[in-house]
Amino acid sequence: MRLSLNVDHVATLRNARGEAQPDPVTFALMAEQYGVDGIVVHLREDRRHINERDVRLLRELLTTKLDLEMSTDEVIVKIACDVQPELATLVPEKRQELTTEGGLNVLDNLEKIKNTIIKLHECDIPVSIFIEPDIDQIDAAAEIGADFIEVHTGTFANAVSESEIFDELERIQLGARHAKKIGLGVNAGHGLNYLNIKEIRNISEIDEVSIGQSIIARSIFVGVDQAVKEMIELIKK
Ligand code: PXP
Numbered sequence: 001m002r003l004s005l006n007v008d009h010v011a012t013l014r015n016a017r018g019e020a021q022p023d024p025v026t027f028a029l030m031a032e033q034y035g036v037d038g039i040v041v042h043l044r045e046d047r048r049h050i051n052e053r054d055v056r057l058l059r060e061l062l063t064t065k066l067d068l069e070m071s072t073d074e075v076i077v078k079i080a081c082d083v084q085p086e087l088a089t090l091v092p093e094k095r096q097e098l099t100t101e102g103g104l105n106v107l108d109n110l111e112k113i114k115n116t117i118i119k120l121h122e123c124d125i126p127v128s129i130f131i132e133p134d135i136d137q138i139d140a141a142a143e144i145g146a147d148f149i150e151v152h153t154g155t156f157a158n159a160v161s162e163s164e165i166f167d168e169l170e171r172i173q174l175g176a177r178h179a180k181k182i183g184l185g186v187n188a189g190h191g192l193n194y195l196n197i198k199e200i201r202n203i204s205e206i207d208e209v210s211i212g213q214s215i216i217a218r219s220i221f222v223g224v225d226q227a228v229k230e231m232i233e234l235i236k237k
Helices: 008-016 024-033 052-061 074-083 107-122 135-143 154-158 162-181 213-222 224-236
Strands: 002-006 038-042 066-070 087-090 127-131 148-152 185-189 208-211
Touching: 002 185, 002 224, 008 024, 008 038, 008 213, 024 038, 024 052, 024 213, 024 224, 038 052, 052 066, 052 074, 066 074, 074 107, 087 107, 087 148, 107 127, 107 135, 127 135, 127 185, 135 162, 148 162, 154 162, 162 185, 208 213, 213 224
Parallel strands: 002 038, 002 208, 038 066, 066 087, 087 127, 127 148, 148 185, 185 208
Antiparallel strands: none
């Protein structure tokens, strides 16, 4: 299982004062040195954290890979084609949300998502769709040409009772297995932390996890080096 680090919240902190620090690009480069397999950023339409300068600098400086999370907005698609990330992950985007609240509803937005995938493929960018571990959604993602899915793990991460956690884990495992069987690459993310990763790492069909908040929060206390290395150690166990 590989680890991609989402550095959006470093940019959130930077933007809180409208100044230059902490710089998400510097954070990403340090995390690469400490062993992450890739960097994820979400270039939102409202630019509330990551901005175009960050994306372009990351493109220039990263030695691993860049996963650009994005909506189906045409302006963002143009930027993606220009920047050429190794992966574009389509996510739902609402202005009022604090963070991405759930997977994209592929079935309800089939044409729009399919057209975006076609445009990104014309630019030679592989596409992932962030979705719920739901068999119909996964089949729809494959039918419209997605190369990967990213399974939304947020419901699992927020689950409290043992039965709810068990059910969610099973849903994620079945979804990941099905996606693999029909030829999709499988990533997973949202709400993963140093405790709940122990259950996700056992799902062998998941190729890569995308984690942001928990690693960035921990790095404030123990430093980027230790925060990244601790998570890698847990994932590889
Ligand atoms: N994957 C996707 C699609 C996301 O939108 C996010 C949050 O930006 C993450 C993964 C990372 O989630 P977290 O910050 O909770 O680790």
